[in-house]
Amino acid sequence: MCGICGLVGDNDPVLLDRMLDRLVHRGPDEEGTHHDVGMAFGARRLRVIDPAGGRQPVRNETGSVWAVMNGEIYNYRELREELIQKGHRFQSHCDTEVLVHLYEEEGPEAVYRLRGMFAYAIWDRERDLVLLVRDRLGIKPLYYAALPGNAGADQRVVFSSELPSLLEGLPHWTIRPQAIADFLSLLYVPGPETIVEGVHQLQPGEALKIVRGRLEFWRYYRPAEALGNQVAPPLGDQRAQFLSALRNSVQAHLVSDVPLGLFLSGGLDSASILACMREVIPGSIKTFSLGYDAPEDQSYNELKAARFLATHFGTDHTEAVLRPDVVSLLPRVVAGMGEPFADSSAIPTYLVSEVARQSVTVALSGIGGDELFGGYPRYLGLRTAAHYASLPVGVRSWIASRAVSCLSDGAGGHEVRGRIKRFLLDGHRPLGEQYLRWTTFQPDGWDAPLFADGLRSAVSDDSARHRVRELFQEWPSCDPSDRAMGVDLQTYLPDDLLRMGDRMSMVHSLELRVPFCDHHLLAFACSLPASTKFQGWKLKGFMRSSLQGMLPESIISAKKRGFMLPLARWLREDLREMSQDLLSDEAIRRRGYVNPAYVQWLLTEHHSGRRNFTDQLYALMVLELWHGQVAQSVSSYPMGVGAA
Numbered sequence: 148m149c150g151i152c153g154l155v156g157d158n159d160p161v162l163l164d165r166m167l168d169r170l171v172h173r174g175p176d177e178e179g180t181h182h183d184v185g186m187a188f189g190a191r192r193l194r195v196i197d198p199a200g201g202r203q204p205v206r207n208e209t210g211s212v213w214a215v216m217n218g219e220i221y222n223y224r225e226l227r228e229e230l231i232q233k234g235h236r237f238q239s240h241c242d243t244e245v246l247v248h249l250y251e252e253e254g255p256e257a258v259y260r261l262r263g264m265f266a267y268a269i270w271d272r273e274r275d276l277v278l279l280v281r282d283r284l285g286i287k288p289l290y291y292a293a294l295p296g297n298a299g300a301d302q303r304v305v306f307s308s309e310l311p312s313l314l315e316g317l318p319h320w321t322i323r324p325q326a327i328a329d330f331l332s333l334l335y336v337p338g339p340e341t342i343v344e345g346v347h348q349l350q351p352g353e354a355l356k357i358v359r360g361r362l363e364f365w366r367y368y369r370p371a372e373a374l375g376n377q378v379a380p381p382l383g384d385q386r387a388q389f390l391s392a393l394r395n396s397v398q399a400h401l402v403s404d405v406p407l408g409l410f411l412s413g414g415l416d417s418a419s420i421l422a423c424m425r426e427v428i429p430g431s432i433k434t435f436s437l438g439y440d441a442p443e444d445q446s447y448n449e450l451k452a453a454r455f456l457a458t459h460f461g462t463d464h465t466e467a468v469l470r471p472d473v474v475s476l477l478p479r480v481v482a483g484m485g486e487p488f489a490d491s492s493a494i495p496t497y498l499v500s501e502v503a504r505q506s507v508t509v510a511l512s513g514i515g516g517d518e519l520f521g522g523y524p525r526y527l528g529l530r531t532a533a534h535y536a537s538l539p540v541g542v543r544s545w546i547a548s549r550a551v552s553c554l555s556d557g558a559g560g561h562e563v564r565g566r567i568k569r570f571l572l573d574g575h576r577p578l579g580e581q582y583l584r585w586t587t588f589q590p591d592g593w594d595a596p597l598f599a600d601g602l603r604s605a606v607s608d609d610s611a612r613h614r615v616r617e618l619f620q621e622w623p624s625c626d627p628s629d630r631a632m633g634v635d636l637q638t639y640l641p642d643d644l645l646r647m648g649d650r651m652s653m654v655h656s657l658e659l660r661v662p663f664c665d666h667h668l669l670a671f672a673c674s675l676p677a678s679t680k681f682q683g684w685k686l687k688g689f690m691r692s693s694l695q696g697m698l699p700e701s702i703i704s705a706k707k708r709g710f711m712l713p714l715a716r717w718l719r720e721d722l723r724e725m726s727q728d729l730l731s732d733e734a735i736r737r738r739g740y741v742n743p744a745y746v747q748w749l750l751t752e753h754h755s756g757r758r759n760f761t762d763q764l765y766a767l768m769v770l771e772l773w774h775g776q777v778a779q780s781v782s783s784y785p786m787g788v789g790a791a
Contacts, residue, residue: 149174149203150191150653151215151289152312153268155277155357156296156303158187162316166305167191169312173217173653179203181213186270186277190215193656195405195509196223201241207251208236211272214246217308218265218287219660221399226260243267255280255354258367262399262667264660266308266349277357279306283368283666284515285338285351285641288649292317292346293362302360309650310341311485311777320344324605326487327740331597331766332587334489337611337642342486351641370636373670374623385679386693388671396665397423400511407509408433410499410659411464413452415687415694415702416513416522420662422697424511425460433506434462437499439469439713452705459699467502469495469712473721481772483654489766490643491714496651504655514644515663518635519672520690521628521680522707525585529627530677530684532573532581540575578627579619582634583612588762596745597763614638628677640664715761719754726750726764729771738774741767 150173152166160182167178167189174191181188181204190203196219206213220226223242226249231237235248242263249257250269255278264286269278281289290313291306305316314320326342338348349355352368397420401407409424411417411434424432434457438450450466457464473494480497481488503510517523538546573581598606615634622633645661652659662668672680675689682688691703718726728734730750735743746767752758 149193149215149217150308150312151189151203151217151266151268152305152307153186153188153215153277154303154305154316155186156360158182158185160187163187163189165315166307166312169315170308172656173308175656177202179215181206181270183213183270183272188213188215188268188270190217193508193658195219195403195658197239197241198404200239201243202239203243205239205241205244205247207247212247212250213270213272214243214250214267216243216246216265216267217289218263218267218282219402219658220245220261220263220265221402222260222262224402250278255356255365258354262665264664268306275359277304279349279355279357281349281351281353283352284370284636284645284664284669286645286649286661286664288646289349290341290346291349291355292343296360304357304360304362309485310343310346313346314343314777317343317346320346324602325607325610327602327770328598328606329611330487330489330770331763333611333642334588334762334766335643335646336487337614337638340610351637368666370669370673371621371623371633373666373673382679385675385689389690389693390697392668392671393419393662394423394426396662396668397511398427399665400660400662401427403509405508406433406506407511407660408435408503408507409462410434410503410510410512411436411453411456411462412513413449413454413456413702413705414513414707415690415698415705416516416663418456418698418702419516419690419694420511420513421456421460421462422694423662432460432462433503434464435467435499435503435506435510436464437467437469437495437502452702455699456702465502465506467498469498473717474725477722477725477768478772478776479654480651481769482776484647484650484773487766487770487773488647488650489762489769490647491712491761491765493647493651494714495712496647497654500652500655500657500659504657507657509658509660510652511660511662512648513663514648514661515640516687516690517707518632518640519663519669520687521632521677522687523635524686524707525582526628526631526677527681527684527686528585529578529582529631530681532578533627536578544575579616579630582619582627582631583615586615586639587612588766597741599739599741602740624677626677628681632677636669714765715753715759718761718764719756722768723754726754726768729768730764734771738771740770 150170154163163180170191174193176194177192179190179202188204192203204213204215220242223245226245230248237244246267249260258280265282266287266289267280279289288308290310291304294303296302305313307313321344323342323344326336330336336342339350340347352366354365354367356363409421436450436453480493483497573584618634618637619630622630624630648659680689686707694703730746732743735741735746749760749763753760753764
């Protein structure tokens with residue numbers, strides 16, 4: 148596991164060192180660089196595979212091919228033996244060295260042979276080619292920017308594992324206004340774009356060839372390609388195939404030369420990983436859970452279920468009770484993300500990673516299970532919406548009018564009454580449009596009162612929403628639940644969950660592995676029709692029935708609970724003063740993005756308890772904190788909108 152960075156068309160050692168300094172948390176154990184004519188690679192390493200010999204960058208026998216990698220290749224041992232049989236000489240037992248020799252054999256297509264999570268760069272001196280590659284589902288990040296060359300030379304490219312590191316390589320940069328609007332709506336900036344103009348993320352399953360300043364993009368993997376023909380073999384065979392694929396993935400993810408453990412939430416996904424781990428690990432398994440001790444927060448608490456599982460499987464269990472000083476914690480979380488990100492699940496992920504790192508270097512997580520096997524209520528909501536759409540228009544209009552008068556807005560559309568109201572009011576819209584509206588965090592017309600004139604005029608398109616609409620329509624299935632899961636595999640999973648998991652673990656120098664995001668397991672999941680996954684109207688119905696006998700019945704039948712926290716209460720109590728300071732009239736006017744009067748109304752309504760504007764206020768606070776951190780750490784900080 149590493150943080151990687153590099154320059155193409157430049158080999159400035161001072162700049163490369165500055166970029167590496169921003170990645171120390173990703174690789175505190177050692178640093179390595181390689182400079183050549185017109186290029187430079189750097190890596191910060193966290194020792195996981197071959198701790199003694201796995202120094203990066205790595206090279207082939209002649210020094211004509213070099214590589215740096217962030218991540219793990221789980222099938223590296225098999226590939227290594229194959230390459231040795233073909234005459235390649237290895238200098239280490241690390242997985243990264245497999246890259247250079249496999250590239251020698253197969254060129255860029257070597258990526259098809261890799262099983263793992265990775266973002267890597269390869270320098271081919273003979274071809275004057277740099278190859279950047281990101282794994283199939285976007286588990287590991289890779290940012291890049293193309294810049295004008297010096298003195299008429301070909302354009303230069305800067306790349307890095309994290310945005311703050313990459314910004315060291317940009318002499319001038321501006322905020323992208325559309326990203327502000329997208330962030331306030333989604334709580335993250337959707338890829339492949341970023342908050343910074345001209346800085347992009349390599350997409351999941353994408354490679355970039357840089358040949359003498361010319362950029363060539365290659366999409367080598369798309370989740371829809373795994374869909375295949377959704378055939379329906381006997382259910383018993385499907386269950387056996389699922390268990391085999393899950394066990395195989397978990398076992399592959401256990402490859403490590405350092406201690407590892409598991410984030411144990413008490414939910415179905417982490418429980419199933421634990422059951423598979425216990426089948427192959429006879430000794431101690433370290434598990435980690437996070438909970439709450441305040442009486443008013445017990446509805447968020449998952450410690451009881453996690454404790455039960457730990458006892459059932461005999462793990463070495465560590466519980467962290469959340470009593471955070473959120474005023475000091477929140478800036479650390481925002482800094483760890485490195486970019487605007489307002490999914491509040493980052494806070495508990497940060498804390499459980501901090502606890503786990505005291506005992507292990509690697510931790511497994513259940514991220515991805517919901518997207519593969521139908522774990523979100525919104526998937527069933529779409530199936531319901533398809534039936535609702537068959538009602539006569541007049542009937543739907545009458546129901547919608549009754550909803551307006553009988554159901555309050557409650558928590559801004561995200562508690563039960565609000566969800567029902569939104570469902571009924573959106574019943575006349577196409578299913579894809581309904582899904583888009585359910586997965587955003589702002590009500591209708593939110594931009595009119597919120598956006599300042601400068602931001603409103605600078606936001607010229609609806610690209611993020613348009614992409615979701617396109618993905619929904621393009622997914623090769625007629626079932627709306629299948630389409631929604633396909634959208635989430637390409638947006639919410641890489642842009643929110645995996646981004647959060649990577650940053651919040653790596654800020655503590657902890658490697659996080661996600662067995663449900665294995666592309667072999669994904670291929671199996673995509674072979675199942677939605678009707679099989681739900682087995683009627685039950686979230687993860689297929690997965691639950693398949694795990695009978697492996698997990699206690701109480702875990703199998705338990706309702707889904709998210710990685711939630713009492714942020715609404717914190718904003719009224721612990722974070723009240725902080726929210727007022729960060730979102731003061733002065734601060735809001737300084738940025739120039741949003742309307743100060745409207746923000747003050749949001750604060751007043753939320754603090755009074757009359758309304759719940761948790762998502763909106765938290766997003767604005769995160770944005771202000773990020774701005775302050777960037778302004779303090781980067782000397783050149785021009786703004787596309789507003790003033791610095």
